[in-house]
Amino acid sequence: MATTTSLDLTRRPAGMSRAKRRQQIIGWIGILLAYVLIVAIFLTPLLWMIGSSLRPTREIFQFVFPLSWRTFIPVDWTLENFLDIFGLSETGRTLGFQFGRALFNTALVSTAVVTSSLVFNTMGAYFFARLDFPYKNVLLMFVLGTFFVPQQATIVPLYIVVRELNLANTYWALILPWYASPFVIFVLSQFFAEIPKELDEAAIIDGASLLQVLRHVIVPNGKVGLLTVSLLEFQFIWNLFYWPLIAVGQKELQVIQVAVATQITQREIAWGRIFAGSVVASMPVIILFLLLQRYFIQGVALSGLKG
């Protein structure tokens, strides 16, 4: 970042007065400072997490004071923390860490939810964007009304329902409540509404059924929207904590976020393992975000603009 701003310094418009030039330099310094501040505030915790996950715990404590680059960059690099939490080392097995299992559960549940969400939300969005139905507005109110149901506040009641359905302590408890999402239906139908209606009409004149229109016209033309909502949904499910915490009790079904919060932090003094667990629980989504950030940000922005 520093280099790009200093590049700007070389582009001096001819005939600029000295005072104006000085003002401009002060402006650049201000912007540079703001860059440094943003990077320091938002990236330091991440760098600390990643760096510390790769060093022995005693080294973390050793280099906190005084604050220097040593606080962040390991001297004695090691993967020991990761081996521990995956139960691949002696210590890890003794302490009963099962992060591999938790990671598998999270991946399974996230994939299942994204897949089912792609099916049911796409159908729902197509319904609201295109199909004729009596009292469709009432149905829309029914869907959008759920926005006003605060999720964390209804977790306990949701648990009561899931328990009565005999779903508690199963994978189904982690998947079924989320197989359709009002938010996704809403955002997707905005994307679908922008697809030209002439395409549907042409397909229907060619004798296509509604399902065929959806499959061969809407889905191929709505790929960007589908990718966007899939990413948001994946991130949402991957990061879910409160619901999995109470919906499943046994360790075999525990998801990664619950593993981080309960397997480690409650009794752990070995910070290396805490950091390693945090890295495992957050890096998959962060990497996905860095690779496909355009879609993430577009999805968030859309929900606000059209809301």
Added chain:
Amino acid sequence: MSVVPKSSRGPSWWTYMRRSKTRTYIISALFILPALINFAIFRYVPILWAARASTWQYSLLGGYREWIGMEHYLRALQDPILHKSLRVTFTYVLVKMPLEMVLALALALFTNQVRKGMGTMRTIIFTPVVMSMVVVSVIWALIFNADSGLLNAFLRMIGLPKQIFLTNPKLALPSIITTAIWKDVGFSTILIVAGLKGIPGQFYEAAIVDGANRWQLFRHVTLPLLRRTLFFVVVTQTIFSFQVFIPVYSMTRGGPLDATKVIVYYIYQLGFLFQDMGYAAAVSMILLVIILIISLIQIRFLRSEVEY
């Protein structure tokens, strides 16, 4: 919905020609039915169930024992822990929201400039948003750690005395608010940036021609045109903030001295630690009503402000 298809209605007229109306409706209904069933069972029924459970002596182990009518609600009126918990929750929201909005607005205005590196800055600010609240809380709990935390290392570097953050009743809630703002501010920033991009350039040009300075541009062009976006962000973020749970669960467990016992954490304690599901359901209902009232007020405010 009209029964007779209008010619401008796209594909429908042809569908009607080929099939009976009823059959089309039945097929159409199948598209939305799975989603509606989900919302009914997993989003609306829980509220009804909570309403029912809140009038019973009910626990997960003992089941429904005795119908007690409004007793849980009367108990709520006199429950000092609940009152403290409501105070903590409102403090959290009323401190967090203004700070977050001012920061988000500043960051959005800053990173919306056309300059090298601004895209990278937006990415950096947004990264905590995609992280899980669990990981963010765990990392920040270590940053706030009294003996080996990063923040105390920083305080020592600039010559300030060591602080005990999470076990000090005065500093625990501010620490949690800091953590939550760090995670959430990027979300608001991105929404505001999207709003800024939606303001047509002519408005600025016209104002500049009229001789407006930067503050006047912000005050009389940006802010009024950004109103809708800002209100949307405030409403949604307020609803979320009232439901804060994870940082409290993983950083302080509601302590010290209940200084961070927000209402969702109290509900969790009641239902799952104290085995008092009936009362937990009653408190859930109270929170539900509070959030509903506040969002309705905000929406009304939003409407009246926007349609001038």
